[in-house]
Amino acid sequence: MSIDLLEIKGLTKYYAGITALNNVSFSVKKGETHAIIGENGAGKSTLIKILTGAETPSAGKISFEGEEYDQITPSHALEKGIVAIYQELNLIPLLTVAENIFYGCEKMNGWFRDTKLMNKEAEQLFADMGVKVDPEARVRDLGMAYQQIVEIVKAVSKNAKLVIMDEPTAPLTKNETKALYTIIAKLKEMGVTIIYISHRLEEIFDICDRVTVMRDGTYIDTMDVKETDIKHLMSLMVGRDLAQDFPGTSSFEEERVLEVENLSNSKLKDVSFYLRKGEILGFGGLIGAGRTEVAQAIFGADEITRGCIRLNGKEECIPSPDKALELGIGLIPEDRKNSGLILDLPIKTNMSFSILKKITDRIFINNAKEKKICDELKKELQIKAHNLNYKVKTLSGGNQQKVVIAKILAQDCQVLIFDEPTRGIDVGAKHEIYLLMRQLTEKGKSIIMISSEMPELIGMSDRILVMHEGKISGELQKDEFSQEKILEYASFNVGE
Amino acid sequence: MNKYKTIRNYLSNYGIFIVLLMLIIFFSFTSENFLNPLNIFNILRQVSIIGISAVGMTMVLLTGGIDLSVGSLIAVTGVGIAKLMLQGLHPVLASLIMLAVAVLIGLLNGFFINRLRIPPLITTLGMMTSLRGLAFIITGGLPVFGFNSNFAKLGQGYVWKIPIPVLVMLAVFVIGILLLAKTRFGRYVYGVGSNEEATRLSGINVQRVKYIVYAVNGLMAGLAGLILLSRINSGQPNAGQGYELEIITAVVLGGVSINGGEGRLGFVVIGVLIMGVLTNGMIMMNVNDYVQQFVKGLVLIAAVAFDRYNQTLKEVK
Numbered sequence: 001m002s003i004d005l006l007e008i009k010g011l012t013k014y015y016a017g018i019t020a021l022n023n024v025s026f027s028v029k030k031g032e033t034h035a036i037i038g039e040n041g042a043g044k045s046t047l048i049k050i051l052t053g054a055e056t057p058s059a060g061k062i063s064f065e066g067e068e069y070d071q072i073t074p075s076h077a078l079e080k081g082i083v084a085i086y087q088e089l090n091l092i093p094l095l096t097v098a099e100n101i102f103y104g105c106e107k108m109n110g111w112f113r114d115t116k117l118m119n120k121e122a123e124q125l126f127a128d129m130g131v132k133v134d135p136e137a138r139v140r141d142l143g144m145a146y147q148q149i150v151e152i153v154k155a156v157s158k159n160a161k162l163v164i165m166d167e168p169t170a171p172l173t174k175n176e177t178k179a180l181y182t183i184i185a186k187l188k189e190m191g192v193t194i195i196y197i198s199h200r201l202e203e204i205f206d207i208c209d210r211v212t213v214m215r216d217g218t219y220i221d222t223m224d225v226k227e228t229d230i231k232h233l234m235s236l237m238v239g240r241d242l243a244q245d246f247p248g249t250s251s252f253e254e255e256r257v258l259e260v261e262n263l264s265n266s267k268l269k270d271v272s273f274y275l276r277k278g279e280i281l282g283f284g285g286l287i288g289a290g291r292t293e294v295a296q297a298i299f300g301a302d303e304i305t306r307g308c309i310r311l312n313g314k315e316e317c318i319p320s321p322d323k324a325l326e327l328g329i330g331l332i333p334e335d336r337k338n339s340g341l342i343l344d345l346p347i348k349t350n351m352s353f354s355i356l357k358k359i360t361d362r363i364f365i366n367n368a369k370e371k372k373i374c375d376e377l378k379k380e381l382q383i384k385a386h387n388l389n390y391k392v393k394t395l396s397g398g399n400q401q402k403v404v405i406a407k408i409l410a411q412d413c414q415v416l417i418f419d420e421p422t423r424g425i426d427v428g429a430k431h432e433i434y435l436l437m438r439q440l441t442e443k444g445k446s447i448i449m450i451s452s453e454m455p456e457l458i459g460m461s462d463r464i465l466v467m468h469e470g471k472i473s474g475e476l477q478k479d480e481f482s483q484e485k486i487l488e489y490a491s492f493n494v495g496e
Numbered sequence: 497m498n499k500y501k502t503i504r505n506y507l508s509n510y511g512i513f514i515v516l517l518m519l520i521i522f523f524s525f526t527s528e529n530f531l532n533p534l535n536i537f538n539i540l541r542q543v544s545i546i547g548i549s550a551v552g553m554t555m556v557l558l559t560g561g562i563d564l565s566v567g568s569l570i571a572v573t574g575v576g577i578a579k580l581m582l583q584g585l586h587p588v589l590a591s592l593i594m595l596a597v598a599v600l601i602g603l604l605n606g607f608f609i610n611r612l613r614i615p616p617l618i619t620t621l622g623m624m625t626s627l628r629g630l631a632f633i634i635t636g637g638l639p640v641f642g643f644n645s646n647f648a649k650l651g652q653g654y655v656w657k658i659p660i661p662v663l664v665m666l667a668v669f670v671i672g673i674l675l676l677a678k679t680r681f682g683r684y685v686y687g688v689g690s691n692e693e694a695t696r697l698s699g700i701n702v703q704r705v706k707y708i709v710y711a712v713n714g715l716m717a718g719l720a721g722l723i724l725l726s727r728i729n730s731g732q733p734n735a736g737q738g739y740e741l742e743i744i745t746a747v748v749l750g751g752v753s754i755n756g757g758e759g760r761l762g763f764v765v766i767g768v769l770i771m772g773v774l775t776n777g778m779i780m781m782n783v784n785d786y787v788q789q790f791v792k793g794l795v796l797i798a799a800v801a802f803d804r805y806n807q808t809l810k811e812v813k
Contacts, residue, residue, distance in 0.1 A: 301697060321696060322700065322701060325699035326699075339694050339697050340694060342695065344757055353698045353700075354700075356683060357680065360679070360680050363678075365678060365680060
């Protein structure tokens with residue numbers, strides 16, 4: 001029990017302009033279930049990527065089963081029995097469970113695959129784990145939890161020694177989570193070591209032996225779960241008192257800027273709500289609950305099949321993002337790198353991308369006007385960039401996010417939708433973005449904020465709507481805010 | 497390490513000039529007439545067809561698309577104009593009509609790509625074959641000739657001692673460069689090619705950008721077809737065969753990424769010149785047609801390989 005299976009020494013990783021991991025050292029004992037926790041951007045995913053060979057470290061050593069490596073390649077990881085189970089599963093939906101398990105190492109009967117044998121062996125593997133899964137079912141027909149179980153069983157069948165689970169329970173219901181726990185217990189019995197990453201701190205106390213806390217790419221501490229509690233872990237993760245984190249409250253007016261009624265499409269069911277002038281309206285819920293889809297629908301990026309949107313009391317049809325922007329609705333998308341920015345273009349070009357019409361004289365873009373606007377925005381948002389002609393990707397996450405915000409502010413929008421505004425941003429920049437959001441509401445702008453970070457949701461919102469499976473499952477006023485209430489509404493699943 | 501990096505950067509940015517220079521030096525040794533001013537103008541006139549079309553192709557590639565139908569479109573425009581002139585239409589009118597047709601064909605490509613969501617490669621591969629068929633249908637498979645010899649001035653004449661096709665090519669390049677570097681449309685072209693989703697969410701009508709790009713490409717191919725017709729003074733249904741390859745090679749040699757979003761039209765001029773020098777040099781060395789074809793295919797692969805290499809370098813950085 002006390003032998004180290006994995007030892008990490010001084011692991012460091014630089015990405016363009018940011019230090020994602022800074023001199024991280026700790027060890028994982030053989031056979032334990034080891035939790036790694038930390039806020040978004042703490043460096044957990046970078047760490048996993050290095051362990052599975054998806055990224056190469058900039059410095060440091062990894063020793064696994066006593067052998068020391070400078071880096072691990074993907075084939076190496078496989079060979080050594082290091083497997084990661086991500087939220088986005090690596091299964092092939094159209095193949096059966098058994099075919100997926102034996103993918104790449106099919107049992108052969110001469111020149112042909114021996115389907116019968118594979119089905120039988122798969123069934124046995126599941127039986128060993130104490131779950132029943134039909135090996136002939138297609139993976140796409142299984143629920144999320146069972147897909148995960150298939151992936152775990154696949155890993156075990158390949159003789160996995162270290163299984164890394166990245167937020168395995170995030171998309172699962174309560175019952176599904178229980179099924180996953182059973183599997184984890186079984187894995188432990190079999191002597192498999194598990195690294196467990198989760199945002200739900202309670203889970204750690206249910207199933208883990210030890211917990212390591214990370215913050216802003218650095219290692220903070222490792223301790224026995226028996227010797228700590230949620231409060232302590234939270235303070236270690238955040239690094240200071242939660243209460244001080246969020247600037248002031250908004251003084252919103254009763255006037256309703258935006259009203260949404262019975263908004264429906266393939267992912268939304270009758271979503272109705274209103275947004276008041278100067279208010280920050282938080283949207284809570286699990287990943288996949290439909291929050292981003294609400295934002296996309298209001299912004300005209302997704303189609304609406306039914307329902308209406310009223311802006312300042314006037315019903316509007318928003319078929320495309322350009323119409324939304326014209327009406328003064330701006331979106332700061334969740335996926336900054338793929339939806340918010342054009343990484344290979346200069347900072348300036350990104351900032352002015354949506355307002356080129358305004359700064360074009362007849363045919364050509366007026367460079368002086370563009371420069372003036374961008375310089376002003378840079379100053380206002382305190383974007384730390386040496387030169388606005390550099391590519392956006394040279395900036396740190398926080399400054400990239402400010403560029404996205406600058407792009408929307410250049411439009412002079414009255415309704416701003418922030419989808420996960422601080423994801424992957426360091427703590428300092430987070431605080432600046434919070435301050436900025438407050439300044440915006442003081443200027444009479446109204447904000448919809450989608451956030452999966454509880455403290456942020458509670459600290460910043462004036463009112464919170466919680467979503468579950470495409471519907472709004474609850475509304476909380478400021479005095480009712482609590483993590484428990486939000487989670488309760490978020491996992492609202494009577495039928496399951 | 498750092499020094500090595502700067503050299504590598506320099507090569508990846510300007511290596512294309514060195515390639516052109518080396519080709520010129522090489523051919524000037526193999527054939528004594530190669531550097532003769534007459535031959536230089538000859539090369540320029542030869543590349544003008546590809547050059548004009550390369551301007552449109554650059555925009556298409558920058559948006560992340562591709563257009564294989566340009567060679568066939570060159571033929572369709574050429575035989576179309578020839579036929580219309582034989583019907584007694586004024587050359588200018590005949591040309592305008594067929595240029596409009598070329599734009600419409602470009603828009604049709606855009607329609608298939610935007611609306612039916614067929615990948616550009618397949619859309620234009622189909623178009624390439626169909627348009628070639630159309631050129632043969634129009635002509636019955638025979639060359640079309642016998643029209644007013646004044647028409648040949650466009651392709652064979654000179655202004656200020658410079659061949660007219662070369663002037664047209666230069667004009668098209670200048671307009672294209674201004675369009676891409678200085679206008680909204682240019683920014684959107686790069687945006688669509690770099691990150692279509694982010695561009696769409698910035699309130700830009702991505703489909704419209706693509707329509708325009710394919711229409712411009714159609715127009716450029718049409719213009720190339722018009723000049724080719726005037727130069728050979730005969731409408732050939734098999735004109736422009738294989739030009740799509742030379743055009744795409746020239747554009748990629750000029751540093752335009754096949755993945756879209758990166759590249760400068762100014763550099764494409766060099767790519768075009770490389771193709772011209774290569775063809776001309778090989779002809780002067782009496783390299784036969786089949787070998788020329790063999791070499792050109794390999795040049796395309798080499799150019800794309802170089803582009804991929806550059807992209808990987810960037811990802812590592």
